[in-house]
Amino acid sequence: MTIPPRLRRALIRLNRDTSFLALGAPLHLFTGFALFMMFGLVWEIIEGRDSTAPVVLAFALVLTGISAPALTAAQRRRFRRLLGIDIASPGWRRPWRQFGYHCLAGTLFGALEALTVGLLLAGVSAALVPVWIYALPAHWRTEHVGYATQTAYLSVAGLIVLAVVPSLAAAVVRLESQTVPSLLGRSREEDLAQRVEDLTESRAGAVHAAGAERRRIERDLHDGAQQRLVSLALNLGLAKATLTDLSPEARQVIDAAHRGAKEAIEELSSLVRGLHPAVLDELGLDAALSGLAARAPLPVRLRVDLPQRLAPAVEAVAYFVVSEALTNVAKHAQEASRADVTVALLGEILRVVIADDGLGGADAAKGSGLTGLVQRVRSVDGTFRMSSPVGGPTVMSVELPCPR
Structure with a gap:
């Protein structure tokens, strides 16, 4: 049945x-x-x-x-x-x-x-x-x-x-x-607090995973494609120096290939530094920012006061904040002739201040790369403030929590 x-x-x-x-x-x-x-x-x-x-x-x-x-x-x-x-x-x-x-x-x-x-x-x-x-x-x-x-x-x-x-x-x-x-x-309040804690841990894990993935890509490019391009440029340079009986057309082709290989190396090096500079892991934020200031298209006065190494995620965010800020100054700051970068650890807060002597008028709500910068700061519970009155100067202030 x-x-x-x-x-x-x-x-x-x-x-x-x-x-x-x-x-x-x-x-x-x-x-x-x-x-x-x-x-x-x-x-x-x-x-x-x-x-x-x-x-x-x-x-x-x-x-x-x-x-x-x-x-x-x-x-x-x-x-x-x-x-x-x-x-x-x-x-x-x-x-x-x-x-x-x-x-x-x-x-x-x-x-x-x-x-x-x-x-x-x-x-x-x-x-x-x-x-x-x-x-x-x-x-x-x-x-x-x-x-x-x-x-x-x-x-x-x-x-x-x-x-x-x-x-x-x-x-x-x-x-x-x-x-x-x-x-x-x-209670509902305790559930919400637990939910916030879970989301915070999840976001921290996502930030850590993204940073690890960027470091892996940087190593793969540096040890793989970049090394092959360097080898190619060396071989082309040797060919130019040793093959003296080449026709003008062949030498012209080798010269163009040599220049293209060197340009590709420069572009790839810039890309690798943009993903995650190796010096940041090896020597810390101070050395990485010094290299960044030396490569900037305008004079940069850098002051760093860090008595200790910080969390990798915080160092990465601080580095990219300064990098993107200097890029924005070079591209968008009208009549800017120099920039000042100050990085200091105040208790459990890392304070990063970037200032330029341009004409101001920047607005984070209107893009210019500032929106991505704000999102990067918020990924580690940081705060972003900017003052850019018309006539200048423009001052960006970023505070990143660094719990001990």
């Missing part, structure tokens, strides 16, 4: 709900009984009937406080295994929420669970009365002439109860699943 899919799903859901309620009722009623006993002890203290009641009450309160985390863990396992709801552990924060749930809300839920499970058992018992009647000796049925009518009434009542129990069980389960996580789990 094949059970219809709809009926099968209903039976599975009923089994899940009743199992959930049956496991929860003892836990909740235990705490309810403990609460009732504590109220009784309080009444004994008020009436002055038992001199040992205060000691017993204090012991009961301590025992309840100690057992609250264990009861909370049991409830969390019940939700996870039967309903698939994972209630985050609240730790030791706000223990009053756990205590309040087990002593107050838990008692109400325990009563509802016991009522639902009791109705289910009563419904099954009443619906099966005809079967049990025929299991009795025959003389009993002979002595009780009106048993058939009473049996029919009980059986119908049991079937009605069984028809109502699934909806009642589902309602109680839904009520608990919507209420309990906020009492036994973390």
